[in-house]
Amino acid sequence: MTPDQAGKDAANTNDVLLEGGQDFIPIGEVARQFGVTLRALRFYEGKGLLSAPRAGSTRHYSRGDRARLKLILLGRKVGFSLRDVKQMLDLYDPVGTNARQFRLALDKSEKQLARLQNQRLAIEDAIKELSDMMAMLRHMLAEPPNPPAARS
Numbered sequence: 001m002t003p004d005q006a007g008k009d010a011a012n013t014n015d016v017l018l019e020g021g022q023d024f025i026p027i028g029e030v031a032r033q034f035g036v037t038l039r040a041l042r043f044y045e046g047k048g049l050l051s052a053p054r055a056g057s058t059r060h061y062s063r064g065d066r067a068r069l070k071l072i073l074l075g076r077k078v079g080f081s082l083r084d085v086k087q088m089l090d091l092y093d094p095v096g097t098n099a100r101q102f103r104l105a106l107d108k109s110e111k112q113l114a115r116l117q118n119q120r121l122a123i124e125d126a127i128k129e130l131s132d133m134m135a136m137l138r139h140m141l142a143e144p145p146n147p148p149a150a151r152s
Contacts, residue, residue, distance in 0.1 A: 024060035027052065034069055044072060049086055079116060084108050 031038050041059075044050045049072055052059040061069070068089055075085035088108065091101035 024053075024055075024062050025066075027059040027061065030061045030066060030069065033066075034073060036069075036073070041069075044069070044082075047082055047086065049082065049089065078109075079112055080108065 025033075027038060027041055030036075031041055041050065041052075045052065045059075050061070050065050050068055052061045052065050054060070071089060072082075072085050075088070076082070080088075088101060088105045091104060092098060093101070
């Protein structure tokens with residue numbers, strides 16, 4: 001999904017028109033829509049992932065900013081580092097084919113999928129071992145204790 005496509009998905013009737021006729025929404029509304037904190041949005045700005053212009057003291061996010069945020073959150077959800085997400089987003093060219101961006105995203109996605117599959121196998125092994133241990137403990141608790149041998 002390109003930032004333009006994600007931006008169309010992020011469009012909202014609460015948008016306002018600011019400079020140049022572009023639609024922007026305030027930071028609080030963006031935080032609410034995406035289920036993130038204001039601190040998270042400011043953090044992403046600090047990392048150069050987002051750049052929301054200010055109208056007075058209030059940050060306002062364009063459709064493009066919201067599209068980038070959607071992609072940032074998707075990247076984080078599937079386990080990409082913010083550095084990986086930034087590398088992929090920075091290759092976006094609104095007038096180009098974005099083949100380079102897509103190749104990088106595909107390469108990083110294949111590597112991340114392999115990592116997630118390995119993690120799943122490790123988790124499945126841990127679940128089996130824990131389940132086996134719990135079954136053994138239940139069995140031990142269900143057996144009556146053996147009385148000590150009588151001394152003569």
